[in-house]
Amino acid sequence: MEGRQGRSLLRQEVSEGIKRYILENKLRPGDPLPTESELSATLGASRSSVREAVKTLDALDIVEVRHGHGTYVGRLSLSALVEGLTFRGLLSRDDDFKVMSDLVDVRELFERGMAERILTSLDSDHLRTLYRIVDDMERSGNADGTGFVEADRAFHALLVEPLGNELIGQLSLAFWDVYTIVVPHLSVFTSKDEAETVANHRRIVDTARAGDVDAFTLAIAEHYAPVRRRVQEARAAAPAT
Template sequence: MAREQAPVKPVAPEPRAARQPLRQEVVDGIKTYILSNKLRPGDPLPTEPALCEALGASRSSVREAIRILTALDIVEVRHGYGTYVGRLSLSALVESLTFRGLLSPDDDFQVMSDLIEVRELFERGMAERLVGALGGEEADRLQVFVDTMRAAGAGDAHDFMAADRSFHAQLVAPLGNDLIGQLSAAFWEVYVIVAPHLDVFTSEHGDTTVANHQRIVDAVRARDAGEFAAALRDHYEPVRQRIAEARARR
């Protein structure tokens, strides 16, 4: 349930010499209000006139600041209801990486390489924690995704990729770390948008991908962190190699 908004206190201005542009002052003032009142996603923000009075800013400046913070998912405008603290997701990161990946033939391969490296870093670096956190029920869920990938094969790339994505989301879910979960989801958002523009993934690689995912599940069941990490390494290495080969063909 959204909490009631706290009284709006005027934000003390910075010394003139140290001041930032007015737009950034208003953006920072709204963020300061959220932090000082310990607001959570879904909590209401003050009305526009109240923010104007507290920040000593015009309506146009406040509205511009709200637009900036909305783009960053820090605030959410619900038309007819008001302005609320946003989901604080990584949507801005997704947009930035996706645009970079689509902007030029060189950047798209670099984005893909960076994403693969960071995803592997997360999963392999936490092998022991993940194997310890993943129980029998989680292993059963992972197996369902592997079976879906196997059934989809080369004939249904959409279902194959959706199952692959769900597999890796389930892999880190038991950690209960929202940031890791959001980052994993953000990487996949960029991946599914940029990957189709590259001549990297072909049907012949489906069997290898399924086999490596099956190894990961088997390692979870065996509580074998070493095999778990090795399976992840063998899963990501061919992907990096195919990216490098496709980049060389450009």
């Protein structure tokens, strides 16, 4: 046990050393890192420890291993967060509902909290595209569930895209990734629900076009309220485990 704990601690220390190296050398995503042997010498660690640390950082997208080419600074995405939340949600039925409820809260707070900035950043081209996405949702809702989900995802991505904040965009998509993965396991949404979702999305664009922050914030709340209600109803109807 002590041996395993020691190796884990060493791997963590080397991982922190690699992250410090990236920061101290002001490396950017896509920049190459030194070779394994060079990192070993720089950090004063064995090559096997460096190799294990790189694997850990690769899984977190902090670095990217390109086999045959070397190791590079990663894009620092939130894929690890997505995978962790998704696994938690799929591990048990009760956690399905818990994750869904949490994500609804986070996504609503996320979009309502940035309402003024979103409305300021959306131009006429963005608004036209948002309306077109809502039309796509309406057309594909009954015929193609996949198309509906893709349009819904595109809508929320475009809503925050004009902000030009990469982290905000990643957070939005990360929440949506988990949301779309967990939803099918709930067996909650019907054609009527889809029609209501389309209407709520159209109301969001209408209020954004009007530049009314209060109405936009209310439209966001009205969009998520029925989602939250359906999750609660599904949780209450689920058989006890």
